[in-house]
Amino acid sequence: MELFDNLWMGLGVAAQPMNLAYCFLGVFxxxxxxxxxxxxxxxxxxxxxPVTYHIPPTSAIIMLAGxxxxxxxxxxxxxxxxxxxxxxxxxxxxxxxxxxxxxxRAGLAxxxxxxxxxxxxxxGLVLLVLFSPAIAELGxxxxxxxxxxxxxxxxxxxxxxxGGSAAKxxxxxxxxxxxxxxxxxxxxxxxxxxxxxxxxxxxxxxxALAMGLFGVAEVVRSINSADTHKQPSKVPMRAMVPTxxxxxxxxxxxxxxxxxxxxxxxxxxxGPSIAAFMAYAIEKRVxxxxxxxxxxxxxxxxxxxxxxxxxxxxxxxxxLSLGIPGDAVMAVMLGALIxxxxxxxxxxxxxxxxxxxxxxxxxxxxxxxxxxxxxPTIGLWVALLxxxxxxxxxxILVFVALGVYSVNSNPFDIYMVAALGVLGYALMVLRxxxxxxxxxxxxxxxxxxxxxxGLLLSRGDPSIFIERPISATLLAMTALLLAxxxxxxxxxxxxxxxPQDAAEGPA
Amino acid sequence: MTxxxxxxxxxxxxxxxxxxxxxxxxxxxxxxxAARMGAGFFPAILGWILVALGLLIAxxxxxxxxxxVVVQWSNLIWSxxxxxxxxxxxKAVGVVVASFATCLITLMPARxxxxxxxxxxxxxxxxxxxxxxxxxRMTLPIWPWQA
Numbered sequence: 001m002e003l004f005d006n007l008w009m010g011l012g013v014a015a016q017p018m019n020l021a022y023c024f025l026g027v028f029x030x031x032x033x034x035x036x037x038x039x040x041x042x043x044x045x046x047x048x049x050p051v052t053y054h055i056p057p058t059s060a061i062i063m064l065a066g067x068x069x070x071x072x073x074x075x076x077x078x079x080x081x082x083x084x085x086x087x088x089x090x091x092x093x094x095x096x097x098x099x100x101x102x103x104x105r106a107g108l109a110x111x112x113x114x115x116x117x118x119x120x121x122x123x124g125l126v127l128l129v130l131f132s133p134a135i136a137e138l139g140x141x142x143x144x145x146x147x148x149x150x151x152x153x154x155x156x157x158x159x160x161x162x163g164g165s166a167a168k169x170x171x172x173x174x175x176x177x178x179x180x181x182x183x184x185x186x187x188x189x190x191x192x193x194x195x196x197x198x199x200x201x202x203x204x205x206x207x208a209l210a211m212g213l214f215g216v217a218e219v220v221r222s223i224n225s226a227d228t229h230k231q232p233s234k235v236p237m238r239a240m241v242p243t244x245x246x247x248x249x250x251x252x253x254x255x256x257x258x259x260x261x262x263x264x265x266x267x268x269x270x271g272p273s274i275a276a277f278m279a280y281a282i283e284k285r286v287x288x289x290x291x292x293x294x295x296x297x298x299x300x301x302x303x304x305x306x307x308x309x310x311x312x313x314x315x316x317x318x319x320l321s322l323g324i325p326g327d328a329v330m331a332v333m334l335g336a337l338i339x340x341x342x343x344x345x346x347x348x349x350x351x352x353x354x355x356x357x358x359x360x361x362x363x364x365x366x367x368x369x370x371x372x373x374x375x376p377t378i379g380l381w382v383a384l385l386x387x388x389x390x391x392x393x394x395x396i397l398v399f400v401a402l403g404v405y406s407v408n409s410n411p412f413d414i415y416m417v418a419a420l421g422v423l424g425y426a427l428m429v430l431r432x433x434x435x436x437x438x439x440x441x442x443x444x445x446x447x448x449x450x451x452x453x454g455l456l457l458s459r460g461d462p463s464i465f466i467e468r469p470i471s472a473t474l475l476a477m478t479a480l481l482l483a484x485x486x487x488x489x490x491x492x493x494x495x496x497x498x499p500q501d502a503a504e505g506p507a
Numbered sequence: 508m509t510x511x512x513x514x515x516x517x518x519x520x521x522x523x524x525x526x527x528x529x530x531x532x533x534x535x536x537x538x539x540x541a542a543r544m545g546a547g548f549f550p551a552i553l554g555w556i557l558v559a560l561g562l563l564i565a566x567x568x569x570x571x572x573x574x575x576v577v578v579q580w581s582n583l584i585w586s587x588x589x590x591x592x593x594x595x596x597x598k599a600v601g602v603v604v605a606s607f608a609t610c611l612i613t614l615m616p617a618r619x620x621x622x623x624x625x626x627x628x629x630x631x632x633x634x635x636x637x638x639x640x641x642x643x644r645m646t647l648p649i650w651p652w653q654a
Contacts, residue, residue: 167563185546192546193532220579220583220586221582390614390619393613394628395634397586401590401594401609411597414593418591422583426521461541
C-alpha cells in the first residue's frame with residue numbers, strides 16, 4: 001500500500017529527534033496560549049515566525065501546526081474553569097463546561113474534552129490523509145483561471161463567514177490585498193507604494209504584519225480586561241476519571257462532532273468556531289431532554305471539542321493540496337513555507353513528500369503528546385491561570401520587538417510593528433476582524449499573478465473565467481455566497497430596529 | 508449609551524479613504540491593458556472596490572443606532588511607546604536596559620506596586636537576554652558599555 005509506505009516514511013521524518021523537539025515545543029506553546037485567555041494561536045504563531053527562518057522548513061511547519069492544534073486543546077481548560085474561552089472556538093465549551101465545574105465536575109469535564117479532542121483530531125487526520133493527495137491530483141489540472149477563482153472563493157468565504165458584518169469582512173480582505181501589493185512588482189520591477197523608503201521595496205514584512213495585528217493589538221486590548229483576574233479552583237487527578245455510564249454517554253456525540261468538524265474544516269472560511277457551534281446545535285436537537293444543555297450536559301462539551309479539533313486538522317486539506325489557505329492561520333503557515341522558498345500548490349505533496357507526510361505524521365505524535373500534556377499535568381496549567389496578565393504582557397511586547405528585529409537586524413521593522421499594531425487595534429476598536437486582512441495580504445500577490453496569467457492567455461478577454469467549467473463553478477459559488485450574505489444583511493436591516501451589535505452574533 | 512453607529516461610520520469612511528489613496532496614488536504606475544497588465548492595474552481595481560465597500564459600510568451606518576466607540580487610549584499609547592522606545596534604544600544602550608525600560612513603559616497602565624513593577628521588568632529583561640542573545644546567539648550589545 002502506497003499510503004502506508006508514505007505514512008511510514010512520514011513517521012521516520014517526524015520521529016527525528018529535532019522534529020520531535022519542535023513538535024513538542026509547538027504543542028506545548030499551543031496549549032499555553034490556548035489556556036491563557038487573551039492570546040490566541042495566531043499571536044503565538046506570529047511570535048514564532050522569526051524562529052522559522054533559522055530552522056529547516058519541515059521542522060518549522062511541524063512546530064507552527066503544533067501551536068495551532070495545541071491551542072484547540074488548551075482552549076477548553078480556561079473555558080471550563082473560568083467560563084472564558086481561551087480560544088474563540090472553545091466559546092461553546094463554556095456553555096456546559098463551566099456549569100460542570102460549578103457542580104464540582106471540572107476534572108471530569110477536562111478529561112472528556114481532552115479525549116474528545118483526540119478523537120476529533122484523529123478523525124480529521126484520516127480525512128486529511130485520504131483526500132489531500134487526491135485533491136492535489138485534481139489541482140494539477142488547474143490553470144491560472146481556476147486558481148484565481150478558487151482564491152476568490154476562499155477570500156470571500158473567509159471574510160463573509162468569519163463573523164461580524166460581511167461588508168466589513170470583505171473590506172478588510174481588500175485592504176489586505178492592497179497591503180500585499182506594496183513593494184516591488186515582480187513583472188515590471190516598479191516599486192509600488194514604497195515612498196522611496198528602501199525597506200518598503202521588499203514589501204511589508206509578514207512577521208511585522210502578523211505581530212502587529214495579533215501581538216501588539218491583542219495585548220493593548222487585553223491589558224486590563226477584568227477577565228484575567230478570576231481565580232480557578234484546584235482540580236485533583238482523582239476527579240477526572242469518568243464512570244462507565246458517563247463515558248458511554250460521550251461516545252456518540254464525539255463521533256458526530258468529529259464527522260461534522262472534519263467535513264466543515266476542509267471548506268474555506270469555516271473554521272473551528274463554526275464547526276463547534278454547529279456541533280453543539282446538533283447535539284441539542286438530537287438530545288432526548290434538551291433542557292439539560294447549559295446546565296452541565298456532557299454531550300455539550302464532547303461534541304464541540306471533537307468538532308473543533310477535527311476541523312483544525314482538515315483545515316490543512318486546501319492549504320496543503322492546493323496551496324489555498326482557508327483562514328489566516330493557514331495563510332501564515334504557507335507564508336512560512338514561502339519564506340523558505342517552497343511554493344505552496346498542488347505540486348507540494350509530490351515535490352516535498354517528506355514535508356507533507358512528515359507533517360501528517362507529526363499530527364499523530366503531537367496529538368498523543370497533547371493528551372499527555374493535558375491530563376496528568378493539568379495542575380500546571382491551572383496554576384498558570386493564576387498568573388496575572390500584567391506579569392506577562394510586557395514580555396510579549398519585548399519578544400515581539402526583538403523577534404521582528406531578528407529577521408533583518410533592522411530597527412525599521414520594529415517601528416513597522418508599532419505602526420501596524422496601531423492599525424490592528426484601530427480595526428478591532430471599530431469592530432473589524434483583523435484576521436482576513438492577513439489572509440488577503442498573503443494571497444494578494446498570488447491572486448494578482450494568476451489574474452495576469454489568465455488574462456494573458458485569453459488576450460485580455462475576461463470571459464475565459466466563465467468559459468472554463470471548474471472556474472465557472474467556483475465563481476458561481478462565490479456569487480451565490482455574496483448574494484446570500486447580501487440578502488442576509490438586507491433582511492436584518494428590514495427586520496427591525498434592534499441594535500446592530502446584537503445582530504452581529506458570535507465572532 | 509446609544510448614538511449613531513460610529514463604528515460603521517468611521518470604519519467605512521476609513522476604508523473608503525484608504526481605497527481612494529491606493530487608487531489615486533497608484534495612478535502614477537502604468538495601467539497597461541487587460542492582456543498585458545501594468546503595475547498599476549490590480550491596485551487600481553482593488554482601490555475602487557475598497558471605496559465602494561467602505562461607502563457600503565458607512566452609508567447605512569448613518570441612520571442606524573449603535574454604541575459609542577471605546578478606545579483604551581492609555582493601553583495603546585504606552586504599549587506602542589514601549590515598542591518604539593525599544594527600537595530607538597536597542598543599539599544605543601543594549602538589550603538589558605532597552606527591555607527593562609520597555610517593560611516599565613508598557614506597565615504604566617497596569618495597577619501594580621512600584622517594587623513589583625521593577626521586579627517584573629528585571630525578570631523579563633533577564634529572560635529576554637538569556638533567550639535571544641545567549642540562547643539564540645543574536646549579535647546584539649548586552650550592556651550599555653558594549654554598545
